[in-house]
Amino acid sequence: MTSKIILIGDNSDFDVLPSKIIEDKKVKKFSFDLDIHETLEYKNIEHEKADEILNQEERLQILDKMIEFRNWHSKIKSDDYKIEGVNLLKILDSHEFGSFLMPNLVNLTIIKRVIEKEQPEKIITTNVLSKIVESIIENSNIKIEIFQNNSNKKLFWDRITVKYNIGKIPFTFNISRGTYLKIKKILESTMGWFYGFWFDLNDSKKKSVIFLEFNPQLFSKLFENMMKFDGNVILINQRRSAIWSRDSLNTIRKTNCKILKIDKYLEKKDKEKIALLTEKYLEKINKLFENSEIFNNIFMIEEISFWDVVKEVLQQTYSERLSYYITMIFSIKKIFEKCDVKCIVSLNEVGETEKSFLEYNKKRIPTILLEHGFIERIKKTKRYDELSDYVNFKDKIAVWGEMKKEFLINEYGIDAKKIIVTGSPRHDNYFLSRQKNRNNEEITLLLAPNPISDVNGLSCTDLKFRFRKIIRNIFSIMEKFDNVKIIVKLHPVQLKHNEEIKLLIRELDSTIPIYLWTSVINTVNQADIVMVISPEINGTSTMLLESMILGKPTMNVYFDEKVPEFNHIKSDAVFTVLDNCNLENDIKKILFDKKFQNDLIRNADDFVIKFMKNRGNASEEFASILESF
DSSP: OOSEEEEEOSGGGGGTSOHHHHTOTTSEEEEOSHHHHHHHHHTTOOOEEGGGGSOHHHHHHHHHHHHHHHTGGGGSOOGGGEETTEEGGGOSOHHHHHHHHHHHHHHHHHHHHHHHHHOOSEEEEETTTHHHHHHHHTTSOOEEEEEOOOOOOSOGGGEEEEEEEETTEEEEEEEEHHHHHHHHHHHHHHHHHHHOOBOOTTSOOSEEEEEESOOTTTTHHHHHHGGGSSSEEEEEOSSSOTTSSHHHHHHHHHHTOEEOOTTTTOOHHHHHHHHHHHHHHHHHHHHHHTOHHHHHHHSEETTEEOHHHHHHHHHHHHHHHHHHHHHHHHHHHHHHHHSEEEEEEESOSSSHHHHHHHHHHTTSSOEEEEOOSOOOOOGGGGGGHHHHTGGGOSSEEEESSHHHHHHHHHHHOOOGGGEEEOOOGGGHHHHHTOOOOOOOSSEEEEEEEOOOOSTTSOOOHHHHHHHHHHHHHHHHHHTTOTTEEEEEEOOOOOOHHHHHHHHHHHHHOTTSOEESSSOHHHHHHTOSEEEEEEOSTTOOOHHHHHHHHTTOOEEEEEOSSSOOOOHHHHTTOSEEEETTSOHHHHHHHHHHOHHHHHHHHHHHHHHHHHHOSSTTTHHHHHHHHHHTO
């Protein structure tokens, strides 16, 4: 039995936890992240890494529970929370909510194990972990002392990270969701007036195809081919603006696509009704959230309810977003009433925009879910398909090739008639942009590290330590070669670990270019070799496929006990090694062995032919399908 323990859940806890307690050798300390561990280690304070308690399989079991909890609304009688047939409780972005749930579920399980092992009389922590601790010790005699840490408890995407490059230098800054939407509205209003790309709902007699949350820059070939469509091509982008970059704006102007401002055609009486309904339904939802008996049973893991951990965040989120949800539903109703919509195309069905349209539609109008990422599965990683809800889509699915079609039929029993093999419209430009291999004396290595996300449940001290170690090792090895330079392409996803990667690379060599939002094609074509870092077992990064398409010898450093049997690995299309291998020999092999490089390129070409149909003309194929509706 331990008298006292300290649970340190965030590095900012050190600002509020008294030094006297932290340095007390009689108090056992537990860290919950790599930066906390390193701070304690730097201060020579003995401690245990709490997250070592869980192994990978236990974390994957927690992932399964998280996927179940994401659908909490399915266990609530929904009739009282529906507007125009849309369940308001369901609209919240599933991935966003999962990103909040997963680290909390992991921490809850860890803390439960710590308490069972240590049997402390008293727990000292901050409000970062206090709700979790209180949920576990509710019926015990364990005392808790809480120090106030004013960290933000909102959902992850209530804070928007804006990223861009000025030359080779990446810049990032954070703004609130509300501020971001205001800036987006001003920008689009100004540019829309100047360039005339707004869709006029009152002049909508032609048939229309709606694209939800598409980036015109990535799908420029598709929209060029849609110019032959005798109707309206409408983009609805509630998250990232459809004119977020110069290339996106140029695509809109060139193809005459129209952007629909979703609330533009709401009348004064509509807005007044929305205000009244928001007040009415918010009261209903808040009353629902006060029913602890229901939610204690829904949000339960290992016989412990963690509803108190979730309640405040859900209440605040619905309070801030309910008016937006209802406005979106009213706007969608007007769009469907005034437009002859023939088809709705989306890239996922877990986002707020997509959910609102699909729930209102109720399969009245044909919908197509377009595959947009490189995903291969083995038995251990198949459960990750549930994160995207891809396999549960109710209408047609457009996939990149026969391999994916067979996978969906064999593994999930999806009706073959629902699956359209189109190829990948977003990658047409890649096939058209392939360059001959260069024979420069200086070799350029593109390093593409994938960040560790919270939603997968694998983030822990050890994984982050191994990640840092491999990056440091790569840089150390590269210093031995006079004719090799490094450039870095970061994934544009909004994650804390992405920022940590950027800081690490800046620390190792501040002169190395780090690209965030620059074109993948242009960045890959600068390189002679591509090296991807994949710290998560489900990671078949799209960068792997894109490097293969562009004819670059590609290496993937994979973090697991053995190399997985993904098809691209069995085909020897990518040189895949483990993070604990003899990395220096492997790097020398891919950098300097020309025969090995040529073998990789040839194998990659063969794999891409099997994996993707309509290579270079998938946009034409998909556009012809959409024109047929």
